[in-house]
Amino acid sequence: MAAFTTCVKSKSVDFQKNYLGQNINNFDTVTTQLEVFFANNANSNDLTTWLAQIAAWKTAGDFLPTLTVHGLTFTNCRVTSVNFPTSDGGMNSAIKRGSITITIEERYAGDLTNLDSDNYSNLPTLLAAQVHTIKDVSEELTYNLGVNGQFSLNHSVSVSMADGQAALAKTLGLQIAGSILDSYLPDASAGVYTSAHDVLNTAGQEGLLSSSINQITGEATYTRKIDLLSNVETSSNTSSTYAHSLSLDKEGVIQVSEKGKIIPTSPVSGAGVYSDAVANLPAILAAAGGRCSTVFTTYTAKLDQSITGTLDPLFGTALKVSRTFNEISQEVSYSVTFTNDPTFGSSYTTDRSTDIGKDRNGIITLTEKSSFIQHGEKCDSDPITIYANDSGGSFGRAFAQYGNFSGGLEGGGSFTFKLASRSLSYSPNGKNLSYSVSWTSDNSVSASGSAAATAGITKISTDISDKLPERMRQEFPIASFGMLVHDPDQTTLGSRSVSITANLDRAGAYSLNSPALPSAAIAYMANLARTALLNVFSDLGLASNDIFITECNYNFNSKRNVNLNVTAQYIQAR
Numbered sequence: 001m002a003a004f005t006t007c008v009k010s011k012s013v014d015f016q017k018n019y020l021g022q023n024i025n026n027f028d029t030v031t032t033q034l035e036v037f038f039a040n041n042a043n044s045n046d047l048t049t050w051l052a053q054i055a056a057w058k059t060a061g062d063f064l065p066t067l068t069v070h071g072l073t074f075t076n077c078r079v080t081s082v083n084f085p086t087s088d089g090g091m092n093s094a095i096k097r098g099s100i101t102i103t104i105e106e107r108y109a110g111d112l113t114n115l116d117s118d119n120y121s122n123l124p125t126l127l128a129a130q131v132h133t134i135k136d137v138s139e140e141l142t143y144n145l146g147v148n149g150q151f152s153l154n155h156s157v158s159v160s161m162a163d164g165q166a167a168l169a170k171t172l173g174l175q176i177a178g179s180i181l182d183s184y185l186p187d188a189s190a191g192v193y194t195s196a197h198d199v200l201n202t203a204g205q206e207g208l209l210s211s212s213i214n215q216i217t218g219e220a221t222y223t224r225k226i227d228l229l230s231n232v233e234t235s236s237n238t239s240s241t242y243a244h245s246l247s248l249d250k251e252g253v254i255q256v257s258e259k260g261k262i263i264p265t266s267p268v269s270g271a272g273v274y275s276d277a278v279a280n281l282p283a284i285l286a287a288a289g290g291r292c293s294t295v296f297t298t299y300t301a302k303l304d305q306s307i308t309g310t311l312d313p314l315f316g317t318a319l320k321v322s323r324t325f326n327e328i329s330q331e332v333s334y335s336v337t338f339t340n341d342p343t344f345g346s347s348y349t350t351d352r353s354t355d356i357g358k359d360r361n362g363i364i365t366l367t368e369k370s371s372f373i374q375h376g377e378k379c380d381s382d383p384i385t386i387y388a389n390d391s392g393g394s395f396g397r398a399f400a401q402y403g404n405f406s407g408g409l410e411g412g413g414s415f416t417f418k419l420a421s422r423s424l425s426y427s428p429n430g431k432n433l434s435y436s437v438s439w440t441s442d443n444s445v446s447a448s449g450s451a452a453a454t455a456g457i458t459k460i461s462t463d464i465s466d467k468l469p470e471r472m473r474q475e476f477p478i479a480s481f482g483m484l485v486h487d488p489d490q491t492t493l494g495s496r497s498v499s500i501t502a503n504l505d506r507a508g509a510y511s512l513n514s515p516a517l518p519s520a521a522i523a524y525m526a527n528l529a530r531t532a533l534l535n536v537f538s539d540l541g542l543a544s545n546d547i548f549i550t551e552c553n554y555n556f557n558s559k560r561n562v563n564l565n566v567t568a569q570y571i572q573a574r
Contacts, residue, residue: 019110240263
């Protein structure tokens, strides 16, 4: 080694200025290529010197504070490449003599004076101290302002590490990117900001941060994204937005819906800020009805020409409400719908229909069918209360509909209607209730409170048959005279039979298990039969005369049917 001698030859020097964008001189690079010659005069057959030179440069790529090559000193540099050529020629035999070609890169801080401002804090000093570590810095700031005061801000900074420094991306790279982002945060003590600063300062928040690191390429990126909505609640650090839709169906029912979301605007992490968004939801939902009513009033006249006159207003109770809570993104969203459907009430929805019919006997039947779906919890309301409050108006509603069509039923509105049937159904799930009530003009049905109903009769029918009296004349043939007619001026006895059938009410006393005589019903039926028998003279245009009962019987069965049969005979007056 003592005989080892070297000489150095400069092959090239390259100078390059590196910029961040177009104007910021980040750092300067000086690349020098040297050829180092050596001679081994001690032992022509020894490769030790050659191997020692290889070992001296095997750490190529590391940045060094200084590097001296045969009296030449380089600072803040690294060896980027080393070439050890060999050949059969004596000059590069690697035994007696040889040559090594090395490339050395030096980095110097550039002109960063344009970055020396309050917006970038200590960034120029940091970049100047890390010229050998940082390759590039890029920044993108996007700001959009909407017509309703809505705005969005997206601020992204990427830092690329130099070759061989990828491992520093998650420490130094993110530190620099975060420093640039933080330099844009509003400071209440400062009086002037850029437009982005004004937005941030007014919002009083930092935004939502995200970061990414590529440990292979050595690129670190920090992004701050702010989406502030049109309704900012500064007292609770929340913001909300909503949109409306209005629909008109083929039945003329209008629905107005509001869909919206609430997000926190404070940078503070944890459940406290998200809880503000959750806490604000009831107030926003409470005010949604007023907003939907405004939409209803403003736009119903613009739908089409089918909407005329005065419309039913929107009900204050929501038709349906949905709420969605996302604790990961810390967003609260909702949807609420209001309607002017007259079947929709404050505590239940009503579905109602009215049937009007007339049979071939001229009997008219009115039927109202109603069903309810409760809005509250299961079994929340007493179904009997709902039925009692609603059923009282059943006949009035049904008769009003009948009045609209009675002219087309060949009878007008002169009929007297009586309750014919009633049914009530309550679903086991405790939410649904339905009932049906029918009225009839059939005179055989007893009206509520009538004498027949008081006697326990729900339905009654009468059948009358007459056997008319006949003149008692006899004819006798007489020879040579012809026919002789004898007229005693008398008639046979006439008769009238009355059969009355009645259905009794459901009193247990009428059951054949413990039979009791339906005295009141029979007395009522007997009185009807008496009247019908006495009317025989008026009905047939006969003069009143003696009349007497020849038959009278009655019976009743387990179906609560009572039959009364009466026959009377009478003579025709002379």
